[in-house]
Amino acid sequence: MNDNGKSQTLEATDRRMEVLSTKTKTRLGFWNVRTMYQTGKLAQVTSEMRRYNLHILGVSETRWIGSSRVITSTGETLLYSGREDSKHQEGVAIILKKGAEKSLIEWKPVNSRLIKIRMRGRHMNMTIIQCYSPTNDSEEEAKDSFYEQLDTEVKLTPRHDVLIIMGVLNANVGKDNSNNERAMGKHGCGTMNENGERLIDFCNTNNLVVGGTLLPHRDIHQLTWYSPNDRDKNQIDHMMINGIWRRSLIDVRVKRGADVGSDRQLVTAMIKLKLRKSQKMAHAPTKFNVQKLQDPRIRHSFVLQVKKRFQALQDLDTEVSVDMINSTYEHIKTAYQQSAKECLGFRTKKGSKE
Incomplete structure (x- = not known):
């Protein structure tokens, strides 16, 4: 990959900020900010990112065109992917805290709905895919295309990586996890809709689990969207982690104090790598004399x-x-x-x- 497109591989020769280890907590966030195509909006977003001390922030609906890598005036690294037809719609981005970019192995602007990065950790590497899914009322063809592309990127991810998929999935998965225990917990909100069924099917197929349903929280710390009249409320922005690493996901919750003029809430998560303890053999000798x-x-x-x-x-x-x-x-x-x-x-x- 390069700065203007496809792929970019970085060699970090100096000391890297540790973004994934067994001793420190990695703080992630994802947020539909509704637009970044406004003067001063980027500064607002990065200010909130620093306020909540996030290492990595995924952003949806940037409305920027093309793709590139930018360094902000305060030192964050911004990677973004948008439309190529000059229409200021959709768009996704990932922002790295100052210093975290030294752990960046590669990044890929897939399209205006998906962007992918890979970060170097102490024991394991981490792949993050930021999403902006079609809404529940969108054409079936658009939904199929989105999940086909997402599935392709998951299949291309090294199988030992900690895989995080986060962002706007526009999916209600609900509370009932009957027959879907591997893909979700019992602590979701509302009732599953069609997009929710698609998401859970995708998780079951790819051994992923919806992190926001695993831990008990009050609804105000789970609901990610409020209608203008405050009557309708949904949990439609999600984070998924591959099942083998689900114990490493410590928390997922909404931060209601964050504000950039959006009807969506900032969702944060904490990850602390938990490695499986190697089982001791019944007898120490393993080599013949x-x-x-x-x-x-x-x-x-x-x-x-x-x-x-x-x-x-x-x-x-x-x-x-x-x-x-x-x-x-x-x-x-x-x-x-x-x-x-x-x-x-x-x-x-x-x-x-x-």
């Missing part, structure tokens, strides 16, 4: 043991099939392992005989 093979008597005994066990292979069916090949392989492996275990034993960590 092959040094014993230097002794002719032990070597002879080992060969006899292997031959004896290989005798059983002569009774196997000679018809070639996948199952037969797998079975034969297992017999051969077992023959060598059992013979080595009886004749050689294991080495300790220091290499001494057991």
